[in-house]
Amino acid sequence: MNMMGKIAPALPDLEPGHPCFDCAVRELAVCGVLEAAALRAFKSSGPTVHYKAGDTVVFEADEAANVYSLTAGLLRLSKLLPDGRRQIAGFLFPGDFLGITMEEEHAFTAEAVAPSTLCKFPRSRFDQMVASNPQLERRLYAVAAHELAAARQQLVLLGRKTATERVASFLLMISGRCTTRQGAEIDLPISRIDMADYLGLRIETVSREISALKVARVIQLTGRQTFRIIDRNRLDQLADGE
Amino acid sequence: MNMMGKIAPALPDLEPGHPCFDCAVRELAVCGVLEAAALRAFKSSGPTVHYKAGDTVVFEADEAANVYSLTAGLLRLSKLLPDGRRQIAGFLFPGDFLGITMEEEHAFTAEAVAPSTLCKFPRSRFDQMVASNPQLERRLYAVAAHELAAARQQLVLLGRKTATERVASFLLMISGRCTTRQGAEIDLPISRIDMADYLGLRIETVSREISALKVARVIQLTGRQTFRIIDRNRLDQLADGE
DNA sequence: CGCTCATTTGAACGGCGTCAAGAGGAGTGG
């Protein structure tokens, strides 16, 4: 039943002019399971759209008329309580799929954290593609199962972990997701506010915890948006509360 | 794309002797989408198993060799941190499916909260059934999407809601899930410890919040395991932090 | 009745939030 990680073969028969030809995440995204012919039909059903940082892709409670595949950038999924409290349920990285729902409306708002590019498909058209491509259906299930596991892992963090453990866990997650450049320098494309709203903390607490990790020589801030892990083992320990 | 809630037709051609014939949740469960013939083949691939309250159905980190459909009882999905802290990620009610994962191991422990009955299927056999029944695949995706939405909703609760809001939300959830008997009496088959571990609180806090709701005449405890909602509107307000 | 275990209640503590001020960059204009 394991299909995550099984990567579709290269598609040498896809012509260079096709928009998917040089897609950086083609094998990662849901489209990765499609044959060249199916991919052509698929892609032709929707445009590529761009959003700049801060833009809203879909509003919570909007009709779920489209689904998206993120090819570049970074999105956040969030929900706002009536009094202004906000919780971020997760981040979408390139290759991730936006629109896993059986409901008529979206349950969360999706906003661009960084300038982002997405392939946009009308839901009706997408459903047809899914119906006629069993592998796509299977891939969607795999993606949903993966997201579910991640969400449940986050439940443990929010329900039972301390501020120190949450921040340490977050930095480890980022280090696994964000391109580590030369010298293990890690990009941190997320503001303190977004970190706080993802971790169920306030920005002051996040800032204090990061400072503490810095003082303890576990990490090193190499720039406003970059850091370096000095003591990986210690960070692992802190994340697990040891 | 909406398939939740679309109930399969009755199956008059299923013989009375078949184990699924009088299954209380047949139309609710994943099996609900199967034709009588497919259902026969499906059911024959695994036995019915029983667990008493407290028993473990699958251990976290166990090999995911089987999948299950819960026909009666109540399960909890939980994870234990090394130092004993525990978080319950969700409860499974009759009709729910256990085994949504693409990994080789289970990520959470599943234990019986009440005496429970499950249909057990070897994963390999189940995958075959899924492969040859597209509707089953679609149903599984729908179930996963539904669970994902529920988990993300719980993220908001754990990350941003107060103790009062959490307990009020929980009682409302239970009132929607548990058979309300005569006089709107609601069964509460979950201990304070499980409530606390689900809500990210301590049992003393849960107890205090319930007492406060009782004193405020919002609910009424009619027994150790049953309660009644006196002021539904107020409970809704409290759950949303108004 | 007496044991055990779940739940409730009380009192004091502490981690994280709140409020407030300061530090550090990035951009703009002189």
Added chain:
DNA sequence: CCACTCCTCTTGACGCCGTTCAAATGAGCG
């Protein structure tokens, strides 16, 4: 180059919500 503003992030002081520790109450059951 500095001066100024804006904004994010950091740091400090204090307060509160939920936890911790402790004990009482109550339900189930031999």
